[in-house]
Amino acid sequence: MTPMPPEELGQKLRRDRSRALAQAVVTAFTERLKEEAAKQGGFLSQRHIDELNVEFQTKSEQLTAVFEQALLDATREQEELKWHAIKxxxxxxxxxxxxxxxxxxxxxxxxxxxxxxxxxxxxxxxxxxxxxxxxxxxxxxxxxxxxxxxxxxxxxxxxxxxxxxxxxxxxxxxxxxxxxxxxxxxxxxxxxxxxxxxxxxxxxxxxxxxxxxxxxxxxxxxxxxxxxxxxxxxxxxxxxxxxxxxxxxxxxxxxxxxxxxxxxxx
Structure with a gap:
C-alpha cells in the first residue's frame, strides 16, 4: 500500500481530530438539553436556557483541558510529519x-x-x-x-x-x-x-x-x-x-x- 503523502496525512489527522472534538461537544450539549427538557415537560423556557448556559460555562475548564491536549497532540504530529516531509x-x-x-x-x-x-x-x-x-x-x-x-x-x-x-x-x-x-x-x-x-x-x-x-x-x-x-x-x-x-x-x-x-x- 502506497504511504499517504505527509501533507495529505496532516490534513486527515486535523480533520479527524476536529470532527471528534466537535462531535463530543455537540453530543454533550444535546444530551444535557434533552435531559433538562424531559424534566420540564418537553420544552425549555428562556430561564432554563440561561441556567443551562451557566452550567455549560462551569464546564469550560474541562473542555479547555481537552482542547489543550488536542492542540498538543496536533503540534507533536506536525513535528513528526515535518520530519517525514523534509527532504x-x-x-x-x-x-x-x-x-x-x-x-x-x-x-x-x-x-x-x-x-x-x-x-x-x-x-x-x-x-x-x-x-x-x-x-x-x-x-x-x-x-x-x-x-x-x-x-x-x-x-x-x-x-x-x-x-x-x-x-x-x-x-x-x-x-x-x-x-x-x-x-x-x-x-x-x-x-x-x-x-x-x-x-x-x-x-x-x-x-x-x-x-x-x-x-x-x-x-x-x-x-x-x-x-x-x-x-x-x-x-x-x-x-x-x-x-x-x-x-x-x-x-x-x-x-x-x-x-x-x-x-x-x-
Whole structure:
C-alpha cells in the first residue's frame, strides 16, 4: 500500500481530530438539553436556557483541558510529519528507521510511549558525522541515494519499507552499523562523548510546555537507542552466512571482538 503523502496525512489527522472534538461537544450539549427538557415537560423556557448556559460555562475548564491536549497532540504530529516531509538524505532516514519506535509518541490509548525525543536528532547526526568522518558518511549518502533512485525509479512518496528490504541497502546499513559499533570499543568513554554531543545540540522544543521541553539523552536511553540502531549487525554476527558476507567487505573484521562490543551495549 502506497504511504499517504505527509501533507495529505496532516490534513486527515486535523480533520479527524476536529470532527471528534466537535462531535463530543455537540453530543454533550444535546444530551444535557434533552435531559433538562424531559424534566420540564418537553420544552425549555428562556430561564432554563440561561441556567443551562451557566452550567455549560462551569464546564469550560474541562473542555479547555481537552482542547489543550488536542492542540498538543496536533503540534507533536506536525513535528513528526515535518520530519517525514523534509527532504533528508536516504541514509539518515534509514538510520533513524532503526530506532523510530523509541521516539516519544502518543498511542491510540492516549498514553505517551517511547524514551527518546526527536530533539536529539541534530546531535545524533553530528555524532555519526564525527565518528565516520565526512568522506565515509558522504559515501553512505551517495550509495543510499543511488539505491533509492534504482528502486523507486522516481516514484513518490518513497516507500521506506520497500527500500529497507533491498539486499544492497541492507549491506549499506550493515557497513554503517559496523563502523559505528567499532567506535564503542571503549564503551564508557564513547557513551559519555555521545551523550555530551547529543545534549549540547538538542533542537529547541516545539513550545515551552511541550512534554519533551526538558528532555535530555541519558545512558539508559542511549543504550536502548544503540541496541535498536545496531540490531541488524547483531543478527549478522550471530549468523554464519550473514557474517561471511559482511567479512568479505571488511576483511579485518574480528567477529569475537564485535560480538563482545555488542554484548556490552545490551
Amino acid at each position: 533528508r538524505p536516504a541514509f539518515d532516514r534509514l538510520m533513524v528507521k532503526r530506532f523510530e519506535h523509541l521516539l516519544l509518541h502518543r498511542g491510540a490509548n492516549g498514553i505517551v510511549h517511547g524514551t527518546i525525543s526527536r530533539r536529539m536528532l541534530p546531535g545524533f547526526f553530528l555524532a555519526l558525522h564525527m565518528m565516520m568522518g565526512p568522506q565515509e558518511r558522504e559515501r553512505y549518502h551517495w550509495r543510499c541515494d543511488a539505491a533509492v533512485e534504482r528502486i523507486m525509479k522516481g516514484r513518490v512518496p518513497v516507500d521506506w519499507n520497500l527500500i529497507d528490504k533491498d539486499e544492497a541497502v541492507h549491506d549499506i546499513v550493515l557497513d554503517a552499523q559496523y563502523s559505528i559499533a567499532m567506535h564503542f570499543e571503549d564503551i564508557a568513554r564513547r557513551t559519555d562523548w555521545f551523550i555530551n554531543i547529543t545534549n549540547s545540540h538538542l533542537a529547541p522544543p516545539a513550545h515551552k510546555d511541550a512534554g519533551d521541553a526538558n528532555w535530555e539523552l541519558t545512558p539508559p536511553a542511549l543504550q536502548g537507542l544503540l541496541q535498536s540502531l545496531l540490531a541488524d549487525l547483531g543478527e549478522a554476527v550471530s549468523d554464519d552466512a550473514a557474517w561471511h558476507r559482511l567479512a568479505q567487505r571488511h576483511p579485518d573484521a574480528d567477529r569475537n571482538k564485535l560480538a563482545l562490543i555488542l554484548d556490552h551495549l545490551r
